[in-house]
Amino acid sequence: MDVGFSSLRSEAVGAMRTALVSAENLQLTLKTELSQEEQALTHTKSSPKETHKTGNEDLKEMLESNKDSLKLEAMKRVVGLIAKGKNASELFPAVVKNVASKNIELKKLVYVYLVRYAEEQQDLALLSISTFQRALKDPNQFIRGSALRVLSSIRVPIIVPIMMLAIKEAAADLSPYVRKTSAHAIQKLYSMDPDQKEQLIEVIEKLLKDKSTLVAGSVVMAFEEVCPDRIDLIHKNYRKLCNLLVDVEEWGQVVIISMLTRYARTQFTSPWKEGAMFDENNEKAFYDSDSEEKKDQTEAQPYIMDPDHRLLLRNTKPLLQSRNTAVVMSVAQLYWHLAPKHEVNIVTKSLVRLLRSHREVQYIVLQNIATMSIQRKGMFEPFMKSFYVRSTDATHIKTLKLEILTNLANEANISTILREFQTYVKSQDKAFAAATIQAIGRCATNISEVTDTCLNGLVLLLSNRDETVVAESVVVIKKLLQTQPTQHSEIIKHMAKLFDNITVSMARASILWLMGEYCERVPKIAPDVLRKMAKTFTAEEDIVKLQTVNLAAKLYLTNSKQTKLLTQYILNLGKYDQSYDIRDRTRFIRQLIVPNEKSGALNKYARRILLAPKPAPVLESAFKDRDRYQLGTLSHSLNTKAAGYLELSDWPAVAPDQSVRNVEVIEPVQEWAPLVGKTKKPKSDKFYSDDEEEKEEERSKSSGSEDSSSSSSSSSSDESGSESEEESSEESDKTSSDSGKSSSGSEKSSSESEPEQKKKKKMTKAPQKKSKPTAAFSDSDENGNGPVAQASSSSAESSSDSETDSEDDSDSDSHATQQKKKRDVKSKPKVEVKSKVEVSLLDLDDFSPAPTNAPKSLVVSSSLLSDLEGLSLSNISSTMQVTTPSFGPVKTYELLHHMTGKGLSAKYHFSRQPCLYQPSMVAVQVILTNSSDHSLEEIHIGDRSPASLNIHCFNTIERLEPEASVTVSMGIDFSDSTQAANFQLCTKEDQFSVSIQPAVGELLMPSTMTEQDFSKEQGKLLGMNETSATITMATANTSSQAISKQVLCAANVGVVSSSANNFHRFAGRTVSSRALVLVSLELKESSTALLTINTEKSVMASMLLRDLKQALAQA
C-alpha cells in the first residue's frame, strides 16, 4: 500500500515537473516578448502571434478534440496565457464552441476567456449568447446567476437589449442570489450604454425594496454608480437599510454606510451646536469639563435629533467591532460627519485598533486620524502613545505619526512629546529626522511656553554631524526667530559661525536672510559674512545668490560705510549672472538703493521697503484643510479630488420633510425601535420651533378642523405622548371589530394624516381608495411585513389627537365634532385592515412571482429551502396569494403599568413575525416607556418561571430617558401551551414580576397551501382530531371579507383561497411543534355557520374554537 502510494506520488511529482518545465518555457517566451515591448513601445499584434504560433496551433487541436480532459488541459493553458497578459485571441472560435460544455470547470474557464476576449471578437461572441439565454431559465439558481454574470460581462453593444431584458427578469427572480447578480449587472450595462439609465433606475428602484441582505449591498452599489443623485429613491428604504445593515456582508456595509452618510447630510439638521464649529478653544474647554458642556448643550439647544438620524447612528455603532478595516473606517467617518460632537469619541478606540493592522491600512488610518486630530485633539490624546514611532516603521508611517503627535501637543503633554522627539531626531532615517525638526518647530510656535526650550534644542542640533539635520534646523530656527521678535542675537551669531560648514543651499540662504533681517542686532558679523559671500558668490546656488543680494542691499542701507564697496561688487557680479532671475533682482535692487538722477522717487522708501516688518510664517499641519474631503475617501488620501468623488453636502438649515421615510415598515429585527414614542416627538417639537412655515405648508391642504386637533396633539405629546397614544391605539383596536364601516369617518382620518400620504400616489391602484392611509401601507404589505409599528405610529397621531381634544379643548370644540372624531378613531383601524389584504393582493399581481416567499426573506433567511419552496410554487401563481401573512389588527396588552412599575410601563403585542432567534419561539414586541421623571437604567429581563421557560431576551437597555420609549423584540417559546410566561422585568434598582399569556391564536403561524392540499390534510385529521361546532355569527360578519378579518384577528393563520363562496378555509401551524391547524367555516343560512378545526392538538382546537366563536359572534 505504502509502496503503491509512493509510486503514485512520484508519478505525480514527475507530472508536476513537466508542467513546471512547460511553465518555465512559457515564462521564457514571455520574457522575450517583454523586452520587445520595451524596445518598441508600441507593441504590435503580430509579434506575440508569431512567438506563440506553434503553441497555439497545438492548443487549437486540443480544444477541438473530443476528450474533456484534453480540452480542460488546453483551457488551463489558455487561462495561463491570459493571466500572463499574453494574447490568445485567435483561439476564440475554438474556445467558444465549448461554452455549452457539461464539465463545470471547463465551462468556467471558457467563461473566463469569453469575458476577456468577447469585446474584441464581437461577432463570434454572439454565438455564445444563446447558451446563456438558455441558462437564464435554468431551474438552478446558481446557473441562472452565473449565466447572467457572464452575459453581462461580455461587452458587446449589440446585446444590450438582451441584457436589459435579462436584468429585468433576474431582478424579479425568486432567488436572492440571482437578484444580487442582477444588481451587479446593472452597473455593467450602465457603463456600456449610459442611455439605458432610465430603465436601469427602474430596476434599481425595485431592487432597493428587496429585503434580502444579500441584495442590499449590491443594489446600493448600483445606485451609487448609476444615479447617486436620486436620493428620493432612498427615502422609503432608509429605515430598512439601517436595520439590515448589521447582517449585510462586509463589502456591502461599506457601500451602504457611505451612501447613508451622504443621505443623512441632506435630510437631517446639524447636530452640532451653533457657534461651536470646531473651534479649538471651545474644544479644549469641552474636554476639560465634559459633563458641564453636556448640560450646556441640552440647555442651550432646542435641537432634537431626528429619530431616523439616531437610528442610523445606533445601527452603525456595532460595526465598529468589525474585523474588516474598511467597515470600521466607514463607520468612523459616518460618526465624524454625522454624530453630535460628544459622540464622535466612540470611534477612537476602534481606529487606534486598526493601527495594528497591515502597513497599508495603517497608512490610510493615520491619514484620517491626522485630519481628525487637528480639529479634535481630545479624541486621540489619551492614545498618544499609540502614535509613538518605532524604528521599524516605514517612512511614510513615521511621518504621519509625527504629524499626529504634533497635532496632539499641548501644554500638558509637550514635555513628553519633546522627549520622544529627541529620540527621533537621532534616527538613522534622515528624512524622518528632518521631519521631526519641522515638527519641533511647529510645537514651538503653537505652544509659547516651550518656544525657548525648542529653540535651544534646535540650536544644539546645529552642531549635528548630519547635514540635512543641520539644514532643517536652520530653516526652522529662521522661522522661529521670525515669530519671536525678541532678542536672539546669540543664536544668529552662532549660526554665522556655523555658516562655513553648512553646504545645503536652503540652510545657507536662510542664514543669510536672518543676517540681513536682523543685521542691526549683529552689526559686526553681518558685513563679515557678506565679505565671505562676495568671495564665493559665483559658486553659490541661485537661492543663495538671491539672498546674498538681499543681504547686501540691507547692509547698504543700514551700514553703508562698511559695506558700500562690497555691495557694489556683488551687484556687479549679479548683473552678469547666468540666471535672469538674479540679473533682474540685481537691477531692481541697484535702482532701489543706489541713488541716481533717474530713480529718485522710490529711493526714499528703500529702507521702508526692504526692512519692513515681516509677518511671521505660520507653521501649519499639512492636513489642515484635508477635511474638505469626506474622510476615508480616495480624495482625502490623495488630497485632490478624485474622479467620481461626490461632495458631502452641508447640513440643510431646515430638515426636509421627515415623513417621506414613514412609509417603510420597521423590521421586527430591531430591538429598540424608537418608533412609537419617538417619531412623534420631534414632530411635536416642530410645532413650537421656528420652522413653522414648513409645517404650515403641510397643513395648508388639510381642513380647518384639523388645525385644532394638531395643536392639541402637540400639547398631548408634550406630556408623555407615547403612553396616551398607545392606550388609545389599543382601545381603537379593540373597538375596531365592532365598529361598522363609516366612510365619512375614513375620509376624515385620511385628511388628518395628509402630510404622510402626500408622497404616496400609487394608491390609485387600490380599489378602496377612499381611505388614504391604507395606501401608505401598501409597501409594508407587499413585503409581508407587520404593520405593527406603522399602524400605531400613524393612527396614534389621530387618535391621541381626538382624545386629548375632548379633554383639553372642550371649550373650543363642539360636542358634535368630538363625537365625529371619536368615530374616526374607531373606524380607522378597521379600514386599514380590510384594504390591507387587498392592497397586498394587488401588489402581488403587480410583482409576479417574487414576493411569494417575501415573508421569509424578510427575516434575512434566504436559505435554500425557502428558495426551493418558492420554486415549486412559482408555476401556480394563482393560488399563491394565500401565502401573504395575515395581519389582523394588533392588540396591545399591558405588561406592566407605570404605577406598579415605578414609572416604567411596558406593553406588548404579538408581532406575528417568524421569530428570528429560534423558529419555535413566538415573537413578542415590547414597548417600554419611561413615564417617570428620571432616567431608568439597565432595563433587562431577570428570573423567569417556569425555569425551563425558553426566552430570548432583548438586550439590556442601558438607559431610558424620561418620556422616552423603546420597542424591543423578544422571543418566547410557549411550547404550544397557553400557559403564561412569567419573568421579571428589572431595572437597575427594581424588579417587577410580569407575565405574558398568549391567546391561543398567537401560538400559530400562517401556513400556505392550496385548496386541494387543504382537503387532503383535512382528510388525514379526522376523528378525534376534529372539533366542530355550529356558531351564530353577527350579521355584520357574514361577508367573506369580514369573516377573514375576524378570524385573522383572533388567530395568526393564513387564508386558503376557496372556490366555494360559502366556504372559508384557514391554515396555520403551531409555532413550536409545527402541527397543522386547519380551520374551516361553512356558512349556513341565517348567519349560522359550521366551524370545524382539524388538528392533532385537541386542547388547542377547543380553545381556538371558543376564541373564534367569540370573535365571529361579536360585531
Next chain:
Amino acid sequence: MILQQQISVELNMRNSPSDPPCQSALFKGGHQNITFHQHVNPSQFIVWELLQDGPICRRLFSNSGNFWHTGTISCNIPELAAEMIHSLFLINHSGDIFLEKHWKSVISRSVCDYFFEAKEKAVDPENVSPVLQTPHHYLITIYRDKLFFLSVIQTEVPPLFVIEFLHRVADTIQDYFGECSESVIMDNVVTVYELLEEMLDNGFPLATESNVLKEMIRPPTILRSVVNTLTGGSNVGDTLPTGQLSNIPWRRAGVKYTNNEAYFDVIEEIDAILDKSGSTVFAEIQGVIEACVRLTGMPDLTLSFMNPRLLDDVSFHPCVRFKRWESERVLSFIPPDGNFTLMNYHVSSQNLVAIPVYVKQSITFFEMGPCGRLDITIGPKQTMGKTVEALMVTIHMPKAVLSANLTPTQGNYTYDLATKVLVWDIGKLNPQKLPNLRGSLSLQAGAPKPEDNPSLNIDLKIQQVAISGLKVSRLDMYGEKYKPFKGVKYLTKAGKFQVRT
C-alpha cells in the same frame, strides 16, 4: 473596434451647449494612439487623443493670427461608470509583472510604470506609498510576502476597501496553497485565476469567505492533483455552494467529521518600547483568538471568559453575535469550518503590562579608530513563572558598521553585511546563566561615528500563559448531539518589542 466605439460616444458631446457639434473627425495613428480633430469654430479646433492607457486627452488649438495656441480644455465628460477595482497586477520583488487580471476592459500593463517609478524612488519596498495617482488611474498597492498586489482604480473608492480586499486575496492564496509566493501562484495559476474570478464581480467583492470559496473551488492536495491528472477530474466543486445563500455565509453546509474537535489558541502580543534605562515608554497587549473548529453539522458555540472585563476593545469574525457580547460578555457563534480568527482584542491600558525580560545593553562607537563595542545581556523580569523561549534579538546596525566580531554565551549570531542586520538567536532563557553577547564592531574607515545607537528588536515566546491573565472559562455547544473534543492553548509573544539604546 473598441476604440471606435468609445470615440463614437465622445463624438456626441460638445464642450458646451452652444458649441456646434463636431464637424470633422480625423482618425490617425495605429490602434493605440488615435487622434481626431474636432472643429469647434473656424479659429479653433480640438484634438482628441486616445491614449493607450487612458481614456482621452484633449487639447484645444486656437488660431489667433499667425499662431496656433495650445491649451487644454476641461469639458464635462459624463463620468463613465467605473467599478471599484478595475484590474489587478501581481508584481514580484524585482519588478516583473507575473500575473494580471482584468475584471473589465483590459488596461495596459504600462500603467504599472508609475508604480515602478515610485518604487525606484522609495528604495525600500516598504516605503512605497500605498496610494498613487497617475494621470488616468489611481493605483492602490499592498506589499506582502515580497509581492506587490497592485490594483488599478478609476474612480473614487474608499482606499481601505481596496486594501482590505487585496489582503483578503493574499490571505486566500495563503490559505489555499500554504504560502503566498510567486512560484506557488505560478504553479497554481489556473486556480488563482478562478479564485479571482469568484472573489470579484465587476470590481465588487462577491465571495470572500474562505468556506464559500472552498466549496466552489477546491484547494489542491497532492492526492487530488494525482487523481485529476489520471482521470481528468477537476478542482471545481460540482456541488454548488450553499453557504453564500444562507444566513451564515461563512459556514459551508453538510460538514462531517468523525473526530469532532474545537481548538482555540489565545495568542497575546506585547507591544512595547523600552528606553535606554529599561523603563517602559509604552506597552500594551494585543490579543487574538485563533480557532480551529472541525465539528459536524451546525454547532452553536458559546465561549465565555473568567475575566472578560480585561478586554477593552474587540473586533470579531462576522459569525460572533455582537449583541450577546454586549449584554453578557460571552462569545456566541456558529463557527466557520476550519481555521479562522475568532476575535482580536486589546487589553485595557489601565492594567500594567508585565514585561517579561529586561535588557542590559551598551553599544558604543569610539570617536578614535574605526571600531565600536557591543555588550548585551538579557534576563527574565516578569515571566509568570514560565520559561521564555525562542528569544531572539535583531539589530539594524548603522550603515557604517562593516562587520561584527562577537561572542555569545548562548545561541549564535549572524550579521548580514548587505542589510546590516545583526540577529542573535538565543533560544531558551536560562535564569541561572543569563545569555550575553559581547565583542567589537568594526566601522568603515573614515566614516563619521554613527550619531545614534541602533535599537534592539526582541522576539520571544512564553508558552501556556496569556500575559494579560485572560482565561477562557468554558466552551458550550448547542444544536448538535455529539460531544466535541475541546482545547484551549495560551501563548504570549513579543509583538513590536523595541528597546531603545
